[in-house]
Amino acid sequence: MTPEMIKLSRQNAEKSGYKNIDFRLGEIEHIPVADKSVDAVISNCVINLSLDKQQVFNDIYRVLKSGGRISISDIVATAELPEHIKNNLASISGCIAGAEHAENIKIMLQNAGFKNIQLIPKDSSKDIIKSWVPGMEEFVASFIIEAQK
Numbered sequence: 766m767t768p769e770m771i772k773l774s775r776q777n778a779e780k781s782g783y784k785n786i787d788f789r790l791g792e793i794e795h796i797p798v799a800d801k802s803v804d805a806v807i808s809n810c811v812i813n814l815s816l817d818k819q820q821v822f823n824d825i826y827r828v829l830k831s832g833g834r835i836s837i838s839d840i841v842a843t844a845e846l847p848e849h850i851k852n853n854l855a856s857i858s859g860c861i862a863g864a865e866h867a868e869n870i871k872i873m874l875q876n877a878g879f880k881n882i883q884l885i886p887k888d889s890s891k892d893i894i895k896s897w898v899p900g901m902e903e904f905v906a907s908f909i910i911e912a913q914k
């Protein structure tokens with residue numbers, strides 16, 4: 766996302782001796798990767814931060830090869846978030862306020878063209894979310910999101 770992050774990632778990869786990896790500066794709404802060129806897209810706790818999640822799923826679909834798949838771990842809303850949480854900057858940057866409801870995520874994936882869509886809640890996330898913001902475990906949960914092009 767930022768040049769500093771890319772620089773640090775490259776330094777860490779070099780330090781660890783990883784050769785089959787490269788880092789590209791960009792944003793998930795416009796992934797710096799050619800059409801139909803990748804087998805799988807993985808992501809951990811990033812999509813909730815995007816203000817245009819439909820565009821994110823459309824762009825993931827664009828870069829995947831036919832038969833390619835996604836395996837995403839993210840914070841998903843399980844109930845309507847209270848307004849004071851939705852508008853709270855710390856909750857937005859803390860991966861809570863931007864959480865989209867599971868049903869809407871499914872619709873966005875369908876709109877993008879994905880099939881075999883699965884949204885699987887991780888029950889163990891309740892305790893983690895409770896430790897971030899007590900009470901929030903009633904509104905959001907960590908989900909595994911899988912689908913195929």
Ligand SMILES: C[S@@+](CC[C@H](N)C(=O)[O-])C[C@H]1O[C@@H](n2cnc3c(N)ncnc32)[C@H](O)[C@@H]1O
Nearest residue numbers: 766767791792793794808809810811814815860
């Ligand atoms: C909660 S962190 C997760 C980082 C990493 N995936 C992990 O599991 O440790 C969210 C990251 O998403 C990045 N980010 C937020 N919005 C983004 C966007 N629109 N495009 C690309 N990266 C974004 C942030 O800079 C941050 O590094």
